[in-house]
Amino acid sequence: MPIIRVEMFKGRTPQQKKAIARELIDGFIRGNGGGNPDAFDVVFVDVDKQDWAHGYEMMSEKYPDK
Secondary structure, eight states: OOEEEEEEESOOOHHHHHHHHHHHHHHHHHHHTOOOGGGOEEEEEEEOGGGOEETTEEHHHHSOOO
């Protein structure tokens, strides 16, 4: 059973996450030549921008909330 782990900034709705899960699973199935969507798990990890750095820059500084 494949597990797809997605780490991203907080703020997506449940409907957006469902759409993301569908696209990821469908892409995996296409790339693998077939499969059953029910065999997959997608785990979403919501991360605060203040808890994510790229190089020396915090994402909360690079992408401040408006």
